[in-house]
Amino acid sequence: MDTVFLVLLLIAAVVVANIVYWKFNKIPIAFIQIAAGLVLSLFPIYKHFELEPEIFLLVIISVLMFNDGQHTSLGRLTHQFGTTFSLSVELAIISILVVGFVTHLIIPSMPLALAFALGAIITPTDAVAVSSITSNMLVPTNVMGTLENESLFNDASGIVALNLAIAAAVTGKFSLWNGIGNFMYVFFGGIIVGAILGALIVTIRLKLINMHVDTPSVMVPFTLLTPFVVYLIAEAIGVSGILAVVMTGLMHGIQQNRLRLTSSRLQIVMTSTWQIVSSILNGIVFVLLGLSLPSVIINLHKHDSGSVTILFGIGILLYAIMTIMRYLWTNWDFARIRAWDKKEKHANSIVMAYSGVHGTITLAMAFSLSLTLNGQPFPFRNDIIFVAAVVILTSLLVPTLVLPLLLPHQETKYTDAELAKAKGQMVDDAILSLQSRHGGSINTSQVVTILDGQRNIEGRADKAKLDIIFDNCFELEKQTIESMLQSGDISELNADLYMRVARRTIMQYQQSNWQRISLFFRFNIVERASFSKKARKRRKVFRQMANHSHATKAELIKRNRQMWQSMTKVEKQPYDKIISYLNQSLINDSDNNREITIVRRAYDERHRRLTNDFNSHEEFENNQNELLIEAFQQENTYIQSKITSKEFSTDLGGALYEQISTDQLVYLQSLNEE
Structure with a gap:
């Protein structure tokens, strides 16, 4: 019961952080969530709080990776396969080796296997974190697409490398050829298992749709359980559960058009559910960072396993090394990003370098380190978590300060006030049209009331x-x-x-x-x-x-x-x-x-x-539905006329069209369910 209460408090902290971010959206939300965790750390109830490391891989990482996979464009991934493989596998492995050797050189007491484990943890990038930082900036489309594809697979590369490093630390032995063989088996085995399970699960979903068993109460839990089932099966076989989950997500993305044959209502519920789950899980990880940071620092001082100042400097140094490597890797064409000339190529390389933001997966992997190793407390666990935290914070702070100087500011295409005014004019036109055609009947009045609900009236x-x-x-x-x-x-x-x-x-x-x-x-x-x-x-x-x-x-x-x-x-x-x-x-x-x-x-x-x-209740509902359809058609006609006359911009008209579509679906369904 205590664990449930503690987890609920974590979720509440995420919600509060999201509310604060809504008011202060100039600050990256990760910093606000970390601050919320620091506040929670003051509560005595969290003094000895420990979350089992396995929970991170199963409950957090697998779910987030599946969600990333199902929202990835396979066409773009295939087109950029060479660049993606170069960044997410080749650069990732080299970065792990460089970080490992540099760390071992600075802290000789840290075993090389654990130094490589640290490299595996801080290598993965987070495209979602980049998007939150650059939300008001114009990032080149090809650069953003490359970042998204890279983060999908270098997460898996980091996790596989971490498992190999931990295995070497446990046995005290490491064979290069055995390591490469294990890496290939775990990596590509996970992809094959994920593809098979993904195809099977998608087939089951399509059969349920064809049998008209596609209600949200069935399909939403079915989809939410998918990453857990795939991860557990893959791990039981001995291949990468994370890569299997990613591949299953990609299979869902491939079949997305066929899966959309289900009801619009289900699609809205499914999309909203995944957005909420992803947001909460991402938020929980950063809240846990803020929650754990004070105890990590205290433990570092207690065990004297390394000065906090030295570890802080190591974190800054490792971030700088990885940033330079990312720039050189793309600028020297080891990973090609389309550019028209050398100037654009240089600019893209700089943006790629600073966009190597480390976020949720890095932190989750750090927390996933076992509490014990060979029956003893895991050596250097607090050191690794602290360095990972420094790398995360630095990688968030630096692009927040630097990228606005490099990238043009995204112009606001329309303001909230303009949208509210345009929507009010649209609703007024639809109401007057209905009243002129149908008078003041009860059906007309009810529809007018519904249309009034479309207005964005403040206060x-x-x-x-x-x-x-x-x-x-x-x-x-x-x-x-x-x-x-x-x-x-x-x-x-x-x-x-x-x-x-x-x-x-x-x-x-x-x-x-x-x-x-x-x-x-x-x-x-x-x-x-x-x-x-x-x-x-x-x-x-x-x-x-x-x-x-x-x-x-x-x-x-x-x-x-x-x-x-x-x-x-x-x-x-x-x-x-x-x-x-x-x-x-x-x-x-x-x-x-x-x-x-x-x-x-x-x-x-x-x-x-x-x-x-x-x-007649049925006749009443039918008349209302007909009038609602007529009203929505009038609204669409009104928007089209305003766009044609250039009174509304295309973007403003598109926003209104989108809201009408959503309103039409919601209102008509609510009437049909009464």
């Missing part, structure tokens, strides 16, 4: 304005009912019954107790005192009729139904006048959109309750 409703609009609507109802009563259109009993409903509506939407008390006094004391004898007699007769001792239950139900059926006729005229008043107010006073929308929804909902009981 809270102004309570004073809300009270004024509700009061105006109530007075309008009262005047309309009195006019209908004087002309003989309705009976006094129906007029009295309607006003009771009107008063209840006003009281229901008053938020403060003082306002409710005030309205109760007004409706039940002031107005009741002004009732005529005839009105009081009418109420008495009504109560006697409802409570008549000789009336059977069936008779009372019949009377009640007849009474409310007559109410639907009474309610139509005041409702039409209220909607007309609100529509006119919406056109004349756009500053009160939010308040008018709230009032309109209140009266629309009441109107629907009063009329829905006596109309």
Whole structure:
């Protein structure tokens, strides 16, 4: 139970960090998550917190690698295979060897096998971290694609090399040829096993789709379990579970078009689920770094296995060495990146060098080191974790400061205010079109209410304005009912019954107790005192009729139904006048959109309750669906006309088109599920 609570706190820390990042998005989110971990480290409950290293490989790394694989373009990967292999395997192996020898030279007491393990840990790059740093910059497309492909496979190279280094540390022996043979078996064996399992799993998914068993409750858990199953099977065979997971993800990416034959609803749920899972797992790793860093530093001082200052300097040095190697590797064409001339080639090489950001996988691999080795505490474990942390932080900080000086700033194609304004104009056009074609029917009003929900209206409703609009609507109802009563259109009993409903509506939407008390006094004391004898007699007769001792239950139900059926006729005229008043107010006073929308929804909902009981529910839904489709078509037409006239940019129009598509799917599905 304690472990569950601790993990929930880690997730909560990730959520808080994401909220802070939303307000301060100039700071890379990894730094904020590390800070959240540092805050958690102050809690006594985390004093002796240890997460099993195996959990990192199975629960975190395998899931993240599968997600990366299924979002990788196989066409681009195949086209850049030579460059990808050169960076993710050849450069990775050379970097591991160089880092290992340099570390062993500086710290002779560290066994060479563990020095190579450190090299394997800090070699993998993180394209996701690069994307977060360069979100406001224009990174060359070919460079970004190369970084994404590289990070997919050098993670696996690092993990395989780490396992070989740990095995050498355990046995105390290392044979070059045996090492190469094991590397080839584990590396390519993982790819083959992943391809076979991936093809099998995709086939099962397609069969489920063809059998119409493609609901989110089945397909989402099925997909989430995939990396765990593949990883465990591959590891049981003795090949790389991580590479198997990557290959399975790639197989899902290859078959993505066929897998999209499933419902749009499932695709939205699936995409959102993976985004959330990936974000949380990435965040947890950096929170754990902040959480563990103080204890790592304390342990370093306790065991005197190396000065913190020396280890810090080693981390900076190793980062500098790997950065220089990345520049030389691409600039000397060991890994070719398309460029028009030497100047562009030089610029791409510099960006590639500084984009060697080390993130989640590096940290997860460091934490995955076993707590013991040959029955003894793992030697230099804290040293390796600390150096890895220094490399990660340096690789995040340096490009954050340097890349903005090298890359052009990404221009904002449209602001949030422009998008909100354009969306409001689009909604207004659709509403006016519906009202001109279909009048103020209940179906039209309901669709207008739904369309109003598309607006991006900031802030809270102004309570004073809300009270004024509700009061105006109530007075309008009262005047309309009195006019209908004087002309003989309705009976006094129906007029009295309607006003009771009107008063209840006003009281229901008053938020403060003082306002409710005030309205109760007004409706039940002031107005009741002004009732005529005839009105009081009418109420008495009504109560006697409802409570008549000789009336059977069936008779009372019949009377009640007849009474409310007559109410639907009474309610139509005041409702039409209220909607007309609100529509006119919406056109004349756009500053009160939010308040008018709230009032309109209140009266629309009441109107629907009063009329829905006596109309065909199926026919009602069908009419609404037809009107919604018509409204969305009108919105698309409006956007197209604005783009043609160049009042809207193509990017702004594209953003509106995307939101309409999402809204159309969500609204129509919600209506069909009612």
